[in-house]
Amino acid sequence: MSAIASDASPQPPQPHPEPRHVTATIALACLGVFVSYLPVVGVSVALPVMQQALDASTAGLQWITDAFILPTAALLLTCGMIGDLYGRKKAYVAGLVVFCLGCLVCLTAGSVVQVCVGQALTGIGTAALLPSTLGLISHVCPDRHRRTRAIALWTASLGLGLTLGPLFNGVIVEHASWRWIFFPALLIGVLTAVAGAVVLTDSRADRERHLDIPGQLLAIVAITGLVYGVIEGGSAGWGSAQVVIAFLAAAVGLLAFVRVELRSPCPMLDMRLFRSAAFSGAALVMALTLFAQVGLVFAMSEYFGLVHHASTLDIGVRLIAINGFTVVLGPLVGRLMNRTSPGLLLVVGLLIGGIGALCVNLFQASTGTGEAALVIGVLGIGIALAMAPITTIAMNSLPHRLAGTAGAANSALRQIGSALGPAVFGVILTNRTLDTLPGHLAGSGLSAADQGQVNGMVSNVGIQAGAFLHLKTPQSTGQALSAYGASFTDALHTCALIGGIGMLAAAVIAFALIGVRARPAHQTEEEVVPVTHPAGDLS
Template identity: 80%
Template sequence: MSSPASSPSAPPDTGTRHITATILLACLGVFVSYLPVVGVSVALPVMQQALDASTEGLQWITDAFILPTAALLLTCGMVGDLYGRKKTYLAGLALFCLGCLVCLTAGSVVQVCVGQALTGIGTAALLPSTLALIGHVIPDPRKRARAIALWTAALGLGLSLGPVVNGVIVAHTSWRWIFLPSLVLAVLTAVLGAVVLTDSRAERERHLDIPGQLLAVVAITGLVYGVIEGGSSGWSSAQVVIAFVAAALGAAGFVVVELRSACPMLDMRLFKSSAFSGAALVMAVTLFAQVGLVFALSEYFGLVHHASTLDIGIRLIAINGFTVVLGPLVGRLMNRATPGLLLVTGLVIGGIGALLMNAFQAGTSTGEAALVIGVLGIGIALAMAPITTIAMDAVPHRLGGTAAAANSALRQIGSALGPAVFGVILTHRTLATLPGHLASSGLSPADQGQVSGLVSNVGIQAGAFLHLKTPASTGQAQAAYGASFTDALHTCALVGGIGMLVAAVIAVALIGIRPARSPQTAPEATAHPASAAS
């Protein structure tokens, strides 16, 4: 059925060169898959003008990538366990390349969403396979923690460089070319992976869980669709109510099916582990806040500060840049201190950084904004690697692929809800506060009505391009719009900051500030309820 290298019982190749090459290719895979994530977000103002997209359309451009990633992660983790992690890794890169090609030729929001969806499916295959490849060649938990820290740093590097690279591209050519670097890197990584990687599969027989996959898609898509459409069509509209009902029924059905399945896509017994459950929940909340704030800040800098795509990328680089800079240090600290302590510290610092954004005003300088964003970035850097390590170490080694897929699935569900929820907040708060700011701006009632009508009917992005009869009235209108949008950003900051602080409380309650595990403790030997999941 497979070659010896990919048989379930084949021991990992523990040669130093092979381990190093596997870690490098795992890092390259996650770097490539995350390079366009924030990069696309910072290009949204330019894409909005080029494609005449609404706020809802911009949300779908972001979520078109994240939704299939979240919905298919668990299945891709199972496919990797069943047919081979290397094969899944290479298939993910191939789909990612196809998605980039579709976006490179896009002339509409719909085509961009299709391309984003294809890259999202590719990412769904890459995330669990890269972590599983690392877990296969590095069974020792201490060494694996350092490798996961490098993996997290590579993810952060993709998130950090994407905005800057895309900013340079948009400054000199069409926005479509922002997908070219990802395409080239994905092709090169696939060639290296095909030559260097050794395949591996799960140690136990697994089968595809089709009912579970279908129900997961219904639950995740229904939830995100309901949030996005609720912001534009109204929360009581028929399609929104149907979406939320479908999401609830899909989620309930998923749990029932997974509990009864002989080979579940997500073994619900894993959640008997308080550490695994805590890490999964904290991961979802943290990514919700992180990606949601990136979406909101990208819009704020682009629409209120009128910053270029490159300027937006530079201003946001600290959110993920510190993950790269501090990654090696965090990896060493996890072996000397307590992963739970690092996690809680990072969440508290990140929450404070998000709350400090309430001091932002329409005229806040780049330096002031960078300091606050830097605090958020340091918090995220301290939290991300411990979350992943805690989740991976909370289950027996043989379930590493399942844990990796579940961990990544919660990451992407949080990432999908971030832009959806924060986009709704931006729209509603801007429209709610705009009349008051216009009334105090000195504009005539006729001009106030013109501005309110334009922003309400066309979309909140229209407020950045207001042109009234005189330069003075245009300036007054834009100042009122900037103040309204900043009020909306403050609400986003409150939601994100409080969310991260709540996640810190959850981490203390479910994970705890535990002493570091002994290096001699093998993962399989750890007493854990999740071990029953096999």
């Protein structure tokens, strides 16, 4: 028997949950993921305001974003195991408590470092919330069709947090200090934690699990080394000692992680899960999709803030369609997944999203709000069609008793992609803008002295110099801003090309590994993993 099978221990039959309890559990699971994602894009659209208030560099802004995503990605699998061991309700409530503590730290922040600390705490809380919410749903929805609908609602709630966060924060920044953008998440998080402690019933995995400390430490080394190397490589240079060491640590950590997990009697991430083609495909697609989505949100937030000089609220409104369609179309997507193939919806969504991302190449410095909204809407529809099927395929590609493991692994790859998006696109925005700026300045009509001044400001401060770029006369300032806008837009085009190709590549992977045919109605969940292991199978 395999390690998973041999770890199983007989469990008494669980009573079927009452309908009211099922509804309450699904609602609280959705509320938990909603509150945990409120600050994600909301913080991104407030970065221009935070940059001026905290005098932060471009790398500092990237770390504000990744300080949340990194601990989420690194701790998801371990938090999933903790929930399986000690109870998903306990993990859910504890995650909300840590999340609220992080919001409180950010609410009182006076430096980039303190914001990063608060973001890291909210990331740790989110790492506990994501697998526990999916585990709670899986426990009360053993039926695949009902679970599919619940996961669609879960995904829509995630999208709702991503959608409302920028709007809340835009209104707050218009009338108060940027620090108050963390208050709505804090308030809702406290109320949700109290409701969860009172209403939820605890559940655990139906097999014995143990914490995998070596695997957790190696995962932290690999993920942190990779993201640190990408962010610092753009500013310190790709050949600098700290960047080379970071990439070496990431490579060694990844190889050691795989080796340790293959030999562990109770691995944090059982590598045999990837013997399921559907699960492997969903994992790769999730990472690529979130890399493109979060990276493009970061890039377009900077574009609207630095080139169009839009307010935080305006940025939130302009980007609302990227995640808003996930909310609007969520119930429809849930029904469609039970009537057709989730793989087909996934491939169609990725193709539409990839085309939308490539259409961002049409943006110019003078692009109007209506034109931009049309392109962003296409991207948003594609993401809405793709997101729920990815999670559903990952959850349903393995036997029901492994749904928690599948959900945690899928969420971990979601966060790794989310972390790499702002890191990679932030480096591209900076380097590409600096590379093309001299050429645009040369054709701007500015004097050689003014060209040198602008080049020096952008080189020293980074792309954030566009927020306060002023020369001696209004005419020269206008010429400088025009050249800067053209350079930044060139950089945005490069990001759009990479993001679009990434989503189209994800569509090809989904077609090849998942397919577009519906699973036969008579096929049971125990038949979904056909590949065996020399020591046994996944069941």
